[in-house]
Amino acid sequence: MMDKDNNIRQQLHIKSVPVADVDQFNDLLRYVFQVTNQDLLESGYEEGELVRAKQPILEKSDVIGWYNQTQLVSQLAIYPCEVNIHGKVFKMAGLTGVGTYPEYAGHGLMHDLVKVGLEKMRDNQQWISYLYPYSIPFYRKKGWEIMSDHLTFDLRDTQLPKPVPVTGHVARKEIDDFDVLDTYDRFAHQTHGAMIRDQLAWDEYWRWENEEERTAAVYYDENQVATGYVIYWIAEEVFHLKEMIYLNQEARVGLWNFISAHYSMVEHVKGHIYKDEPIAFLMDAGDIKETIEPYYMARIVDVKDFLKAYPFENITEDISFEVTDPMAAWNNGLFHIHVNRDGKLSINQTSANGYVVKVDIQTLTAMLMSYRRPSYLASIERLQASKNAIKYLENIIPIETPYFSDYF
Missing domain, CATH: 3.30.1050.10 (SCP2 sterol-binding domain)
Known part of the structure; x- marks a missing residue:
């Protein structure tokens, strides 16, 4: 087995992946994660658009790969990010794009890529790294650990909260409206763990979403200051809540007033919470279906x-x-x-x-x-x-x- 490993590894070399190899980078990603053309169409991509969208990422990121001559066979990417850790902004290395073609698996290629990646992170003064785990045991062996949870909930229309008077109002906006971006930025700078989103981070946030079908509802207080938003879409009598953020409880109440105003249009409200805040505790109805699972x-x-x-x-x-x-x-x-x-x-x-x-x-x-x-x-x-x-x-x-x- 050792001889077989040595023979395969002798055919390979490790190096930075140039932007010119963006097609190979995306082909490997799509193969490993089984992304189909139908998936891309449903996410709003046109032919060739994903490759064009990923090219700026390769230009800004550290991408490392194993090559068999000119063929890219194993890879990982390190995105340059920033996160808030207990009120202090840290440079963060976002590890992603991890994959190896199956015929090259089991030869320690990814082990070596991760070691080189950690050295690059250290050189870049990225003292912490985040990743989305497709295998928690695999990444635990590499030194990563669960740091956040993802809670999903399903509210029936009869469980929507009764409206509560607030002094502000909600306005529907485009998802890239200045008030949406600015509200998130203020939220992230006061919220532990949160990503400080630059354009690269916002692009990745929407990577597998159909932006054209998403709407933002922004809560404005009595001084016309945006203090929260919800990003959502409605389909087949379901109000889908992608993300809700708020800077104070007034904004939270005002946004739920807005959601509840859809009671005659929808049968369910389904959404996501990215913090240890079970929604049932905040609602009048206690028998709300909630599911919690590790996230990042x-x-x-x-x-x-x-x-x-x-x-x-x-x-x-x-x-x-x-x-x-x-x-x-x-x-x-x-x-x-x-x-x-x-x-x-x-x-x-x-x-x-x-x-x-x-x-x-x-x-x-x-x-x-x-x-x-x-x-x-x-x-x-x-x-x-x-x-x-x-x-x-x-x-x-x-x-x-x-x-x-x-x-x-």
């Missing part, structure tokens, strides 16, 4: 630099993390955080003082992203620390759980 995964790319930049709360005492990482050797070892008299942090990797926490890179990521709390992770034996260390972690790691509604 994340991994810390460089522990030392991520810890330096991380916005700890009330950190006054030293703490050390002993980390293991299956892919990034620079993350293996000790990271001691020292707090000086002025409250400034420094990190050394020579000696442990204060509290000590033993943890793998997956668990450290889930904990610092606040997807799961330290006490819970300790209870399931995903980390090792004293009771006092766990209590200290609970105090210094912000509580807000991540919101992430994008897809790439």
